[in-house]
Amino acid sequence: MAPVKLYPPRPEKVYLFGTCLIDMFYPEAGLDAIRLLEREGIEVIFPDDQTCCGQPAYTSGYHDEAREVARAQLGLFPDPWPIVVPSGSCGGMMRTHYPQLFAGSVDEALARDVAERVFELTEFLVHVCHLPLEDHGEPETIAMHTSCSARREMGLADTGPALLAKLGQVELVEQVRASECCGFGGTFAVRHPEVSSAMVEDKTQAIEATGAKHFVTSDCGCLMNIAGRFAHQGKDVKGEHIASYLWRRTS
Amino acid sequence: MSAAVQTFTPKAFHRQAHDALGNPQIRDNFRRAMDGLMSKRRDVFSDWDLETLRELGANIRLRALAKLPDLLEQLEANCQANGIRVHWAADGDEACRIIRDICESHDARAVIKGKSMVSEEMHLNDHLEQAGIEALESDLGEYLVQLNQQTPSHIIMPAIHLNTDEISEIMHTKTGTERTRDVDYMTAAARQQLRERFMAADVGVSGVNFAVAETGTLCLVENEGNGRMTTTVPPVHIAVTGIEKVVEQLRDVPPLYALLTRSATGQHVTTYFNMISGPRKADEHDGPREVHLVLVDNGRSSIYQDDELLDTLRCIRCGACMNHCPVYTRVGGHTYGTTYPGPIGSILMPHMLGLEETKDLPTASSLCGACGEVCPVKIPIPDLLVRLRKESVGEGRGNVPGAGVKRSGKEVAAWKSFQWLATHPAAWRRSTALAGKLQALMPSSIGPWTDHRTAPKPAKASLHALVKRHRRGEGEA
Amino acid sequence: MSSREQILKRLRERSDGPLTAPVSDFAVVTGRGWDSAERLARFERLIGSVHGEVVHAPQARWIEALSEVLVAKGVRRLALGREHPVPAEARQALADSDIELVDVDRDIEAWQREQFESVDAGLTSTRGGIAETGSLWLWPTADEPRLISLVPPIHIAVLDAESIEDTFFDVVERHGWAQGMPTNALLVSGPSKTADIEQTLAYGVHGPKALVVILRHTAEVPA
Known part of the structure; x- marks a missing residue:
């Protein structure tokens, strides 16, 4: 379990680390995260030179390559503002594994400094922004899949549901085995495609069984996986990043 | 009805996983058993200060x-x-x-x-x-x-x-x-x-x-x-x-x-x-x-020599890691082809059999962390799986038998290209069809993915581009 | 070099250097602070949850309880010790009954098949109980050997209520186990069981099918 984190007061500014998956496939989710933060009067700095946290290489064992990619990100956050990451998996990489990657190197202190300032988006919205939300949407039932990185590596099983609970017209339904992995796991889905697809098949069945026609996640890897499976099955269940969902219903 | 004598080996993990996944009896036996074990564990620890x-x-x-x-x-x-x-x-x-x-x-x-x-x-x-x-x-x-x-x-x-x-x-x-x-x-x-x-x-x-x-x-x-x-x-x-x-x-x-x-x-x-x-x-x-x-x-x-690998030896053989493993639950114990199956087996058996034999075991995990979360002696199993992946691609300390066995020129080149792109922000941004390019770097990836899922479409404009427009007050959807 | 020397040498000459041993805080396994009623209630609930049967009896009338158990279970041949007050009192009380008393103070080689096939129950004393887990602790002796609590289909154990303690850790510490372990020390919590056939519980797979605890009270017997 992730250690208890002490949360700072609401800052004037934050950095947003958008993540490569959002950059490539779900840019609106990144923009919606920015909009949510800006609506709270927080200035969002988006370092233009950001690319990827390096996690795909890291979990594949290519730590030399991962370290170079990570090193390229370390210098992007010179001021002491929090770094908000709309992904538990990239957030976990930066918070937990950056210090390990740079242990004993000249960049260790910098890696630790960055790691300590990293917040997953829903974590930041709940614990630092104490985000108020006014729901303008129609009544709806929704399911949520919290990524394993958010849930276990970062200890954030509750922040996504806490935000959804603030939407007056939205009922969150919990699928069976909600804490079980959807089978994405980065390169796992590539190296063990059959096992991975058995896992995502079960996840889609569990979500479908709730009767919800929408599901949200706080990680685009899981989103790509689960929504991709639903689409492949031709099922009418749509997925969305939680940032987009929150923005859509409250703007 | 009783199964014919069958030999399982860690080298044949993929084939064995394929067979197990296609066997409804195996799927059902393990799923029900693991569901039961997980819920019993939850109940029995409910009145304990489990973390302490x-x-x-x-x-x-x-x-x-x-x-x-x-x-x-x-x-x-x-x-x-x-x-x-x-x-x-x-x-x-x-x-x-x-x-x-x-x-x-x-x-x-x-x-x-x-x-x-x-x-x-x-x-x-x-x-x-x-x-x-x-x-x-x-x-x-x-x-x-x-x-x-x-x-x-x-x-x-x-x-x-x-x-x-x-x-x-x-x-x-x-x-x-x-x-x-x-x-x-x-x-x-x-x-x-x-x-x-x-x-x-x-x-x-x-x-x-x-x-x-x-x-x-x-x-x-x-x-x-x-x-x-x-x-x-x-x-x-x-x-x-x-x-x-x-x-x-x-x-x-x-x-x-x-x-x-x-x-x-x-x-x-x-x-x-x-x-x-x-x-x-x-x-x-x-x-x-x-x-x-x-x-x-x-x-x-040998495991004892290394500060990180040492944690493997804390194990008290309770099996909770396999009971909670979404991979083990689906493929069952025999698929691993080793005496100790599941997450603990994947971090232990490479030391006993070498990575040549067991190279598919450390990758047979989505790193979901469920094993580490339930381990009664807090073995950081996911970290150890990553460590063994690192050893198998030859970027570790080389002190696990068979270290480097998975290092292939093609894969190294792919990760080096990834590294180059991700450390050259201007090139990263210029890659409008970035997703397409990255997929091209991992040719094996797209096939297995789309067999079971619809591939995501690369966005027309990247987040980098959307942020620029947003700053200029354009393109608000 | 022998394997012994080789193994020890490798462990001593560890590549990453010597390790530091942490100090352990055992607070989590002790200090329950239960009063005797709570302790008793927990013991009974826990041992009951694993199929152990508890029969309460006033200290002075425990033999009556034993007789009732023997009748209820249809025990005709009872294996028991001789010297410990529990078997000694039982022998005295049952001397004229229909129950055949089977001596256990003889080497097992002389009567193994008899023990395995024609003893209905074994009676033993216990050294104490553990409330947290509903366990009995036994240190088998020459008078009450190891197998009489295992081989016969029924194990009848006599336990004094005041000898129940809170946790296993408390027992090990308070009774100075580390200062002198017997050949065999046992915790027994319920009858033998298995769930190896599709997680279905079945009792008596190798050991007793039934464990009856005669719980003796010097104070009032709980309702």
């Missing part, structure tokens, strides 16, 4: 490892003082020879066994059979698996891959019992069959859950009573254990026992906790006349 208890468990095991050589010597001295003969084996073959020699010195023809994963690890039964000594498993699950000429598919519940009908068929075919779904009948029949064998056995072989250095005591945890039978009825008892199973003091045992039973099967306690500190004394009327302890290294002292 896990902390203590990890701490006790770490302390034992920190003093390991001294504790092994102390264990040996105290066992000897208690009349237990102690043997040391560098590997499984040596351990098998030691046990065979003890058996032969007693002209033993029949060995009865309590559950011991170390004996599975060293293939003791095969070895004894080749020497003309019959080794019969007495744990009900192990007995059934042995009747079916299989190996255990779970370290705590060896026959978890079989359902009642399959077991009934195995018992009918091999022992002549009636075909039935009556579990009490089958259990009673096995009791009858095995009681004869206990009485006839020349030697009992058991494992050890904790070996206490301070008192020279061997602790065995069980529900059935076959462990007590094995260690009490035959005239000779041989206990075999990995060198890492030692703990310093007797007071270390209660917390580990509490963690073990709760984590393994969700029981607050097992039926028996059996603590053996010597053979039958002159005035006593039962128990073995001779007790031997065989301490087996078999790769453990």
Whole structure:
């Protein structure tokens, strides 16, 4: 379990680390995260030179390559503002594994400094922004899949549901085995495609069984996986990043 | 209906996984069993300060490892003082020879066994059979698996891959019992069959859950009573254990026992906790006349060398990591092709068999973290899986057998390209069809992905581009 | 070099250097602070949850309870010790009954098949109980050997209510187990069981099918 984190007061500014998956496939989710933060009067700095946290290489064992990619990100956050990451998996990489990657190197202190300032988006919205939300949407039932990185590596099983609970017209339904992995796991889905697809098949069945026609996640890897499976099955269940969902219903 | 004799190897993980995934019986047996075990564990820990208890468990095991050589010597001295003969084996073959020699010195023809994963690890039964000594498993699950000429598919519940009908068929075919779904009948029949064998056995072989250095005591945890039978009825008892199973003091045992039973099967306690500190004394009327302890290294002292890998040796063999593993739950234990399946097997077996044989095991995890979360001694299993991936691609310390076996020019080139792109922000931004490019770097990825899922479409504009427009006040959707 | 020397040498000459042993805090496995009523209630609830049967009896009338159990279970041949007050009192009381008393103070080799096949129950004393897990602790002796609590289909154990303690850790510490372990120390929590056939519980797979605890009270017997 992730250690208890002490949360700072609401800052004037934050950095947003958008993540490569959002950059490539779900840019609106990144923009919606920015909009949510800006609506709270927080200035969002988006370092233009950001690319990827390096996690795909890291979990594949290519730590030399991962370290170079990570090193390229370390210098992007010179001021002491929090770094908000709309992904538990990239957030976990930066918070937990950056210090390990740079242990004993000249960049260790910098890696630790960055790691300590990293917040997953829903974590930041709940614990630092104490985000108020006014729901303008129609009544709806929704399911949520919290990524394993958010849930276990970062200890954030509750922040996504806490935000959804603030939407007056939205009922969150919990699928069976909600804490079980959807089978994405980065390169796992590539190296063990059959096992991975058995896992995502079960996840889609569990979500479908709730009767919800929408599901949200706080990680685009899981989103790509689960929504991709639903689409492949031709099922009418749509997925969305939680940032987009929150923005859509409250703007 | 009973499965034909089948050999599983870690090298064939993919094929075995494919077969298991396509076998509804296997899927159903494991899913139901693992669901049950997970919920029982949750319930039994509900009134405990679990984190503090896990902390203590990890701490006790770490302390034992920190003093390991001294504790092994102390264990040996105290066992000897208690009349237990102690043997040391560098590997499984040596351990098998030691046990065979003890058996032969007693002209033993029949060995009865309590559950011991170390004996599975060293293939003791095969070895004894080749020497003309019959080794019969007495744990009900192990007995059934042995009747079916299989190996255990779970370290705590060896026959978890079989359902009642399959077991009934195995018992009918091999022992002549009636075909039935009556579990009490089958259990009673096995009791009858095995009681004869206990009485006839020349030697009992058991494992050890904790070996206490301070008192020279061997602790065995069980529900059935076959462990007590094995260690009490035959005239000779041989206990075999990995060198890492030692703990310093007797007071270390209660917390580990509490963690073990709760984590393994969700029981607050097992039926028996059996603590053996010597053979039958002159005035006593039962128990073995001779007790031997065989301490087996078999790769453990290599794991011991490395600060990070060392955590592997904290394991108390509860099986909670497999019970909670979404991969194990779907493919079952045999798919791994190793004595220890599931997450603990994937971090342990590469040291015993080498990464050439086991290269697909460390990657057979989505790194979801469920194993690490439930581990009673807080082994960071996901981190160790990543470490072994690193060793297999040749970017680790090179101290795991077979290190570098997975390093391929193609894959290195792909990751180097990824590195180049991700460290050249201007090029990254220019790549409007970035996703397409990255996919091109991993040609194997797109096929398996789209067999089961619709591929995501790369966005028309990247987040970088959207942020620029947003800053200019354009493009607000 | 012998394997012993080789293993110890490798462990001593560890590549990453010597390890530091942490100090352990055992608070989590002790200090329950239960009063005697709570302790008793927990013991009974826990051992009951694993199929152990508890029969309460006033200290002075425990033999009556034993007789009732023997009748109820249809025990005709009872294996028991001789010297410990529990078997000694039972022998005296049952001397003229229909129950055949089977001596256990003889080497097992002389009567193994008899023990395995024609003893209905074994009676033993216990050294104490553990409330947290519903366990009995036994240190078998020459008078009450190891197998009589295992081989017969019924194990009848006599336990004094005041000898129940809170946790296993408390027992190990307070009774100084580390200062002198017997050949065999046992915790027994319920009858023998297995769930190896599709997780279906079945009792008596190798050991007793039934465990009856005669719980003796010097104070008032709880309702």
